[in-house]
Amino acid sequence: MAVDWSGLASEVLLTLDRGRSVPLRAQLEDQFRQAIRSGRLGVGDRVPSSRALAAALGLSRGLVQECYAQLQAEGYLVTRGGSATRVARAATRAGQAPSPPPPPPPRLVADFRSGVPDLASAPREDWTWAVREACRAAPNTELGYGDPAGHPRLREVLAAYLRRVRAAAASADQVVICSGMTQGLGLVLRALARQGLTRVAFEDPGPVAWMTATAAWSGLKAVPVPVDDRGVDVTALEASRAGAVVLTPAHQSPTGVVLAPERRLALIDWAARREAVIIEDDYDAEFRYDRDPVGALQGLAPDRVVALGTVSKSLAPVLRLGWIASPPRLAATLAGVKDLTDRGTPGLDQLALALMIETGRYDRHLRRMRAEYAARRDVLVQALAGHAPSVRLTGLAAGFHAVAHLSAGTAEQDVIQEARSRSVGLYGMSTYRSDHSPHPPQLVLGFGNTSQRAIQTGIALISDLLQSRH
Ligand SMILES: Cc1ncc(COP(=O)(O)O)c(C=O)c1O
Numbered sequence: 001m002a003v004d005w006s007g008l009a010s011e012v013l014l015t016l017d018r019g020r021s022v023p024l025r026a027q028l029e030d031q032f033r034q035a036i037r038s039g040r041l042g043v044g045d046r047v048p049s050s051r052a053l054a055a056a057l058g059l060s061r062g063l064v065q066e067c068y069a070q071l072q073a074e075g076y077l078v079t080r081g082g083s084a085t086r087v088a089r090a091a092t093r094a095g096q097a098p099s100p101p102p103p104p105p106p107r108l109v110a111d112f113r114s115g116v117p118d119l120a121s122a123p124r125e126d127w128t129w130a131v132r133e134a135c136r137a138a139p140n141t142e143l144g145y146g147d148p149a150g151h152p153r154l155r156e157v158l159a160a161y162l163r164r165v166r167a168a169a170a171s172a173d174q175v176v177i178c179s180g181m182t183q184g185l186g187l188v189l190r191a192l193a194r195q196g197l198t199r200v201a202f203e204d205p206g207p208v209a210w211m212t213a214t215a216a217w218s219g220l221k222a223v224p225v226p227v228d229d230r231g232v233d234v235t236a237l238e239a240s241r242a243g244a245v246v247l248t249p250a251h252q253s254p255t256g257v258v259l260a261p262e263r264r265l266a267l268i269d270w271a272a273r274r275e276a277v278i279i280e281d282d283y284d285a286e287f288r289y290d291r292d293p294v295g296a297l298q299g300l301a302p303d304r305v306v307a308l309g310t311v312s313k314s315l316a317p318v319l320r321l322g323w324i325a326s327p328p329r330l331a332a333t334l335a336g337v338k339d340l341t342d343r344g345t346p347g348l349d350q351l352a353l354a355l356m357i358e359t360g361r362y363d364r365h366l367r368r369m370r371a372e373y374a375a376r377r378d379v380l381v382q383a384l385a386g387h388a389p390s391v392r393l394t395g396l397a398a399g400f401h402a403v404a405h406l407s408a409g410t411a412e413q414d415v416i417q418e419a420r421s422r423s424v425g426l427y428g429m430s431t432y433r434s435d436h437s438p439h440p441p442q443l444v445l446g447f448g449n450t451s452q453r454a455i456q457t458g459i460a461l462i463s464d465l466l467q468s469r470h
Contacts, residue, residue, distance in 0.1 A: 012041065012048060016057060024059060028067045036076050036091045043091065046084045047077065076404065110458025111425035114254060114401035114446030115313075121369060122316040126361040127352065134351035144349045146341035148324070149331070150177025154354040160325050161357055162309070166285060168297030169302040170325040176334045177345045179320040181283060181310040182210075185246065187341065188306050188324060189218035190277055191333040192244055197277075201225045201242035203232055203434035205254060211246060224434035227252055229394075231259035234266040244277040249297050250285040254432050254444040256395015256403055258294060267298070271304040277330075280307045284399035286314050286366050289374050303327045313399075313448070314366055321345065321353055373400045376447045379455045387463035393445075400448030403429065406441040406466065413438060415465045424458045 014031045018358035035041045048056070050064040057064075068085055071077040078088040121383045143179055149155070162168035162175075178184040189200060197220060204210040204224035215222035216294075226233045231252060237245055237332040247267075249259035259267075271278050278296045288294075310322040326334055338344065356362040377396060384391050384404065392405040406415065412428040418428045429442035449453055459466075 009167075014053075014057065016059075019442060020383045021412070025067050025070075025076075027064050028057075028059070028064070029070055032071055032431060033076060041087050043087055043089050045087045047086065049084070058235060069376070088394045108420075108425045109423040109461060110450055110454040112429060112443070112445045112447065112450060112458065114444050114448070116446065116449040117313050117316065117400065118369065118372065118449055120449075121318060121372065122318075123356075123361065123365045126356060126365065127315070127319075128350035130355040130359075130361070131348060134348045134356055134464065138351060142347060142351075146344050146350075147335075148344040149335035150175065150345060150352060151347055151350040151354070154350040155323075157354045157357050158309075159325070160247060162296070162307070162325060163364075166282065166307075167299040168325055169299050170307070174302075174328055174331050175323045176326065176338055177333065177350055178322050178324060178338060179342070179345050180312055180317070180322045181308045181340070182214075182312075182322075183320075184322045184324045185279065185281070186214050186217060187334055187337045188308070188326070188330075189214060189220055189244075190337045191330055193219045194222055194333060194337070195330075196287045197243045199223055199240070199242040199244075200279075201237055201240045201245040203227045203247060204434045205429060206246075206248075207253065208432060208434050224367065227255055227257060229255075229257055231257050231263045232267070234263055235271055237267070238270055242276070243274065246281060247297075248281045250282060250288070250294055251395070251398035253281070253283065253405065254395075254401060254429065256397065256399065258397055259297075260459055264297060264300065266299045267303065267466075271301065276304070278305045280305050282307055282309050283292060287370055287373050288398040289370075289377065290397050298325055301467075306330065314362070314369075315356075318348065319353075321349060371383060373448065376400070376450065376452055376455060377402070379448050379452045379458070380445065381460035383456050384466070386433065387459050388466035389396055391466050401444055401446040404445050404466065406443065408440060410439065410441045412441040412443070415441070415443070415462075416439040418465055419462045422461050424462050 014028065016027050020027070041047070050061050050068060054061040054064045068077060072079065075088055076091045077085050081086045088230050152172065154174040154177055159170045159172045159175050160168045175214050176189055198220045199216050201223050202225070208224070212222045223242050225237045225240055225245065231249065232245070232247055237358050249264065251258060267278060267468065270276060278297060278301070282296055286298070294399055296307050298305040304327070306327065307325040308322065310317050324334060380402065381393060384393055390407060394405065395403045396400070406412065416426045416428055428438065429444055430436050431436040432444065450458070
């Protein structure tokens, strides 16, 4: 996008060396040529007025006008009918042409990408209200640096929310506000590494690449631990010699399995015996559809569990807001790492989230979305039952993705590729497995950002690919 500089020379960094024998006009021309060739000034950008540039650089206006005239003659600049002088389109030919923008991704009729909530339903009006209100009401003192651990009001509100909705055992001084769960996980792993942790386990299948990279960034070794239909295998965890594990107990990502009660207890027992830490990723716990919601593990063992939460699924990923509820002994270290990382999450956004929760807007939005996702889930179940009855669907208790089990012998990648040629986005389980194995062939079907109609159309378009070939 072309930039309209306000006309002040200080907005284009140009330096003249008055000690050199090269005349100032030649230096100025040369600086402009270099700025245009290197892309510092782009096509269509307005250059400062000759008056402003002359004043800023201590030159005569005539000299700057001569310089501009020369650059126009060379094709670097253009002036049309008395309007401002701009970088000419032809100028890029004189230097490196900027690389063309990448072609937009092809439009899909239905995209079953998981992990994305319904972006069209993001509560824009409520959020706009909350940000305006936070900005209007905040006293001047709150516009300075805040507590790196987070605004006390949001920490208080979130602790109460987590106690109420997730049966968590959290108080405000245990809560650290962060920029999404991604940052939260990085902070926790770094804080644990400072306290001597060297190995962290993660669920397999799971977000393998993300876990491995975040662990490495924190100086830790990541070890995969298998997940079966009752959740993480605690015996394998025991054997992994890890001092911490990252888990999604309420709705395993991506299998959708809910951690079985006996596994929850075995896990807590493991953590207590080993003095290990359970990092609970509670990413989509707001969206449960059965009558018997599971509380957060954190509530059962607050001294052993660090719970991570996010608004990425409940409101929108763009907000980059999340929280960590940690055992008291870790809270100060976490706040220290957060302080070093970014000095704290933007304060007005924190106040806006506090307002959203306090005024009931957050709960109201969740109620609406829970009903919508439940309807989409039902549409997916019915569409598959109608078009591809041999496909088994699991992981439907919560969230907005499920796993479709393809018949043995089906090549997961072939199905994905053929579906894409029919404008349907599918994603395989193999990318979530630490060994990338395509067996058994499974699809992770996200329906958070896929409308009911798109789900129906999409499944109808690929029904023959999903059906058993036997
Ligand atoms: C399981 C899981 N946890 C955490 C996250 C990241 O959340 P955030 O956007 O808060 O960083 C995602 C994002 O898709 C996810 O799928």
